[in-house]
Amino acid sequence: MNCRSLPILEFIRTVGKENVLTTLEERFCYSYDASKLNALPECVVLPGSAEEIAELVKLANRDRFPIFPRGAGTGMVGASIPAGGGLVISLRRLNRILEIDPENMFAIVEPGVVTGEFQRKVLQYGLFYPPDPASLQFSTLGGNVAMCAGGPRAVKYGVTRDYVMGLEAVLPTGSIIRTGTRTMKGVVGYDLTRLLVGSEGTLGIFTKLTLRLIPAPEDVRTLMAVFPRIDDAARTVCEIIKNRIIPSTLELLDQATIQAVENYLHMGLPLNCEALLLIEVDGRSCLLDEDALRIERICRQNGASQTEVARDPTDRERLWRARRAISPALGQIRPGKINEDVTVPRTLIPTLIRSIRTLAEKYKLIIVCFGHAGDGNIHTNIMLNRKDKDELARAEKAVEELFRIVLQLGGTLSGEHGIGITKSPFFQWEVGAEGFQAMWKIKQALDPLNIMNPGKMFVPNRSFFQS
Template identity: 50%
Template sequence: MTDLDSLYKAIEKVTGKQRITREPEELVCHSFDATGRSVVPDIVVFPAATLEVSKILEIASSYKVCVTPRGSGSGMTGGTLPMGGGIVMAMGRMNRILEIDTENLIARVEPGVVTGDLHRAVEQRGLFYPPDPASASFCTIGGNIGECAGGPKAVKYGVTRDYVLGLEAVLPSGRIIHTGVKTAKGVAGYDLTRLIVGSEGTLAVVTAVTLRLIPLPEAVKTMAVVFDSIKKAAETVSGIIRESVVPRCVEFLDRASIDCVRKDVKLDLPGTVEAILIIEVDGSRETVEVDARKVEAYCHKQGASAVVVAGTPEEAAELWKARKALSPAMFKIAPNKINEDIVVPINRIPDMVAKIESIKKSSGLTVVSFGHAGDGNIHCNIMYDKRDKDQLKRAEAAVDALFDATLSLGGTITGEHGVGITKKPYLLKEVGPTEIEIMRGIKQVFDPGNLLNPGKIF
């Protein structure tokens, strides 16, 4: 049995008394994430430098105690829940933007930097960091790397892994490693950087990140497109790209989503509205105007009942208001939700929407669908009351059916949220046993004692 008092004192010598705690309220505050589930750790520690992370992991390894790295706790699959107990390593103190290099178009940051803060810092220099998860105002770069976060702009610009050039990270043993490059190209050996990105904090603790930046687009045009047919809206998504326009965002809201936030939308929406697309194009001023006209004309051709084009940044923010208000608004429907982030090929979105409608009818539950339709990523929220055992059973059956339908269309069970603990039971639906064996082997190389964020993925 671990001597927690001795472990605590050993780590306290590294951090000082102010950055380690066993106070019950602090343990509870670091016990949960956006799933609403809670696992209370034994100790919470707040490192402020790479060497501290290294020493803490070395001590934990010697005591054979589990360590779970944590950002802001905004994850949707239980990735930061300390399933093995032990230590939660809260990375929020490591929150410096170390460098913004405008000549080489890179930034170096610590993992605790809030994503929205990085957006603002680089945009002040005329640069752009495109990954923009919905939680950008409070989620951190380290968490984004753990889950390979995406966001609305992924349709044009890609996801977190497309912007991570290199990492400084600490292995569970305490050894510090450096992966990747600062340059646009680099193929010296295996790509350990991409292996760590998306590994959900199970392989190493990231302590510094080198990110690729791009020039900030000169102009952006935002529009909301209203449809009285969900099928027409779904078909329009892939059709826009066939028109030789690649929008930076194509967000989809179904009827249930719209009903949740109708009072928040300053649009004159008819009662027959079944779906809304929020579309953005960006680039040079001339290109944006041309692309916006193409998109508007195509949407009318597809049977859109209205196309509202924002004329100012304030009007654009108003169009986004409904999308951003959705998550809390859904609890008007039911006290609990299962939030899944499936992805299908773009041309299969109409088929996926039809399957979701069928699952909704067969389950008898409300399913709220919205998300990044431009890259096939749909967030399906199955609303239920967990106190009702029958509803819980139907909700779980709906998840199973949703994943089967997704995979039948060539999709994946998670595009942004990761596997964590909530999708573990379903991983074998998508990933074969041989592939799982390889993943376990990789975990064993990095973490032979299974001490770093155990119990996740597989």
Template identity: 45%
Template sequence: MSKDWLNALQSQFGNDRVMTETKDTHSYSFDASFGSFVPEAVIQVYTKEEIVKILKVANEYAVPVYPRGQGTSLSGGPLPVKGGIVIDMAQWDNDLKVYPEDLIVVASPGVKTSAINEAAGKYGLMYPPDPSSSHVSTIGGNLAENSGGPRGLKYGVTKDYVIGLEVVTPEGEIIRTGGKTIKNVTGYDLTKLIVGSEGTLGIITEAVLKIIPKPQFSKTMMAVFDSVVTSGEAISKVLTSGLLPAKIELMDQASIEAVENFKPIGLPVNAEAILLIEVDGHEETVNEEVNQIHGILNELGATDVVIPETKEEEQHLWMARKLVSPAITRVKPTKVSEDATVPRSQIPQMIEKLNAIKEKYHVNLVVFGHAGDGNLHPNIICDKRDKEEMIRVEKAVAEIFEAAVSLGGTLSGEHGIGTMKAPFMEMELGKAGLDMMKRIKKAWDPNDILNPGKIFTSDQNNELVLSHG
């Protein structure tokens, strides 16, 4: 195979910066999802001009390019499924400027998500999107995948905070979308198109993000239920009563039990479900809202409602939620983490369907997550070395997708389509809907060099495969 493109890159970057040794290429072959694909070269970038250079070479020689943040993707976003070049953006992490008068932040793509919120915090402001990996993940990755998080319930997700972008197109041109103003209707909203496009349309080199005043006060409560379905009804009732908590997180019995076995915190192990609710805002309003929610929860048959008195006790409860992930993998090592999302009124029905799927395929299915916004996280705990089990898991996952779509929901709330969910796109979007997306891709990236093999099916991913080997 001719490697003229490699020579071209090496002559522009120098041999040292174009990593091609086995130990390096193999170290950029994975993310936090499934599968491992070895790229031919890895380059770490620090400026937009460097990205322009790489894309011009790649476009000329039609070589696939895979932009990558810190590789925390749960959907295969940065996996180099067709070889080629991985661009590591994570080291370009030093440009971060807060403009408190304009209530905006300007960041380079490698800046960590949590660093943005910390920088805003110095001015009494906050950047709300809070994916649980925010201390690891980069803003570039969050923008590409349009990440969410628990606070999405009240504050929305990444796309709700992006007002302007600088992007390098697949042909190596630098463009700007949006700007620094909240209102902007000049032409098509390319900003929103790029956010969540999973790196298939362009490479983001700078983002202008909106920040908001930090709430002064917050309070946490825990509600215990003897039925998951009732807990789902409680969520719907709270949200239709003129109340908007910052977070409503659900833990089902399997996750409660797993946490208690892992690190006894004193959770009610006999409960079918617990809800963790956080309300934020002004102190008086928060207290009043907590009272109202308390009333609703009792009315709907919560067997117990706990309102911690100290911040330590609150942290203890949130710690329990954080421990779900490590605790459930104690049983078996592989965690298939889904994020199918349904309209909020459909939460109880979705939970019933998930229970049925669990029974039907005898899979170890645990449900927890950001229930308040309909973004449940059904996780299947399995062992990827067990082929027979993994086939059952594949079937169960496919049926979870179908269940969500049939209830008017979506395949993915916040993890992205990537490689794994691509085969199910048509089910949700229909033929024409999917075709419009393909046309957009073709217009932006005629040579299909940017993150090929994602969102749309190709030879590598025309069906869901989770089994190992």
């Protein structure tokens, strides 16, 4: 898409001069996200209402320049990168919690509300919003909904789409649409809510979200189990769930991850093992001690060499330190990484990790695996120095081979990060040519000029970006 000069004066009339950012320094702050890709927008605007966004989108249709919705920029796949310039529409001013209904257990929020702040607010009413992406202390609900974010609690509670009852959005033509209901049941017409959730900003810009809430659990119990063999750890994951216990989190760290964390924290983690499971159950206090004992017994029966149950909140925090320290610990191995969030059926986790070990040897790379074993979502981190072009090329080949392996195992390329730019060349591998075309036709129907977040999901021109 060829961009001509943007109508800056009309932007100013629409949102106010103070909400139009044009200097290089201001625009640079909106040029990147957690994917490490970057592209400089021509302008950034900070609208304060759905009506202002609608006017901006109508200008984009009139003058045919691309627009890029943006939350907090925490995404891992480049979904908010302004490919080829154009206009970034930041939702940070739309940051109000508009309504919390504790009786009917829903809330209405604007997209710029920080996820962690929202969770703390609803907890004051004895309510719980389960989706918990790793970035929840600074990512926003609008971005979470756009990418259908997941997190450790997905094994029990599901992902973001399971908590979106309805929404208000500005479509790519500038019209404002309202979908869904405030009621728990509603089956009228096509499910446009679920179509827009996870659409990565390609089909509309969210301006209000109606979110389902549930009663907050009374208490939690946290356990750690150490396994000499990773096959035993994976079997244990399945056995726990087969025994009618659904943990709220069930995390796995492989041997390379354990080694990295121990080198970083020196907390006495066992190094003569292939896997560590961090397990948490929540619910009614009177039942949790029994669940913890049953889980501990299942772990021992399936080959755990060591188990530990947290005795109090301080002890629980100590057990969680290892999981939370992974990111800084990996930073000591290499300055950069490629973080993929592939997902396979739970029983095939050992097959996946053995295949990843083979890839590491084949391409002479350090690859660590950890993540949400309860739902088969394994974060595969290829450690590298991006300035080393040979190492980067080997890593990119390893990623391509990893994706082929995952699909052969009946898995998916992404359990929570989405497609964005980084996975777009492989998108069709999973959904097939017919599925790809069906999605593209939906995109064309709602966005005939392809102005809304172009270059995402559907393969972009990579010359726009720098790694």
